Ligand SMILES: NC(=O)C1=CN([C@@H]2O[C@H](COP(=O)(O)OP(=O)(O)OC[C@H]3O[C@@H](n4cnc5c(N)ncnc54)[C@H](O)[C@@H]3O)[C@@H](O)[C@H]2O)C=CC1
């Protein structure tokens with residue numbers, strides 16, 4: 001039985017009409033998996049790819065809550081339980097005005113491959129709501145989280161589905177969600193990751209996605225007999241991933257030139273230092289202010305309504321959101337001599353941008369490999385919860401480093417081209433796929 005890419009995409013489009021982000025993510029994977037399937041009739045005949053592209057279950061629910069003025073507000077909640085072949089569903093929750101089914105299906109689909117690459121027993125899922133915590137009081141965020149969990153609790157559990165944070169869901173939201181789950185179920189279990197360290201969280205989880213991203217970049221550079229020390233780095237975003245990617249870059253001796261938010265970017269020619277970064281962490285995590293305030297305080301350049309990709313750099317780390325780096329941006333990066341682009345965000349580079357990187361032989365690390373450190377340490381949090389134990393910061397950091405090293409090796413194994421160039425996207429897709437496909441074959445037609 002043959003599978004043509006055109007036929008596969010046409011069928012996927014018919015079944016998921018109008019879901020642009022989901023179709024983009026599936027098409028990108030199909031591009032590299034379908035040629036691989038030609039040599040693997042066992043996967044093709046069992047329609048593994050077609051089954052992976054269909055969620056096992058999608059839950060959509062109403063989330064009513066009262067705002068500070070006593071008015072009724074209604075949001076929509078989602079959980080996409082994509083694939084449980086290698087473990088319980090695992091993946092973050094996103095609270096943002098742009099959340100819809102297409103966005104969450106794309107994120108859940110990517111998560112399946114990413115979790116497989118970590119080597120840990122985790123299936124893939126993703127959820128969230130069109131609720132936007134920006135501009136809401138702590139009380140409103142708590143009310144929303146409690147209402148959200150009042151429905152979600154029946155679909156999740158430490159051995160069923162373990163959500164965590166993503167855009168708009170940080171330690172504050174995880175706390176409120178966990179409190180409500182515990183209250184309803186009357187049990188203290190590892191139903192969520194990203195918990196506070198004092199109540200079941202893991203060391204290094206807040207840092208893990210950003211640190212892991214930099215460890216992955218260091219693996220890429222090592223292959224080229226280079227190091228990150230002395231390199232210039234352009235970063236987008238200023239949330240969880242961006243903050244800790246910047247921190248690790250600075251610690252490793254690189255110069256971080258930019259950070260951004262949805263209003264614009266800051267450009268510090270001398271490099272953002274740890275003091276400036278501490279200010280940004282406080283600004284974003286506590287004061288919930290705008291990145292422009294850093295430019296005012298530290299006297300650097302600020303560009304409203306612009307993205308940072310025109311700034312000359314060696315390494316670019318898109319760490320904000322999907323499709324934030326397009327073909328023009330990629331061409332500009334190439335023109336400026338950029339050697340490596342690694343995705344801290346999920347799917348921040350458009351397919352046309354990725355084509356430019358491959359053509360120019362700029363090392364491109366896709367999110368499902370490069371940002372897997374976050375969910376990997378979530379997996380380690382689950383292990384610690386099961387053990388009723390807590391590893392030290394050093395122990396968790398060592399495991400994270402090892403996991404990023406192993407993911408890099410998988411990408412090289414499946415992605416090395418004849419001319420020596422490593423196509424990390426191909427390597428990550430095939431490497432992630434094989435483990436899930438074998439598990440699905442072993443478990444029969446489910
Ligand atoms: N938090 C985690 O552990 C992981 C997060 N990711 C991905 O990393 C990305 C960032 O997530 P977090 O840092 O956790 O979220 P966050 O909520 O802490 O920060 C999000 C950042 O993106 C910026 N942003 C959001 N929408 C934007 C837009 N339309 N234009 C420009 N900037 C925008 C925000 O200003 C903020 O700086 C997302 O794509 C997420 O899916 C991936 C793996 C794990």
Ligand SMILES: O=C(O)CCC(=O)C(=O)O
Pocket residue numbers: 090091092093111114162163164165166193346371372374375376378
């Ligand atoms: O830690 C987790 O479970 C989720 C992390 C996440 O949402 C992601 O990898 O995109």
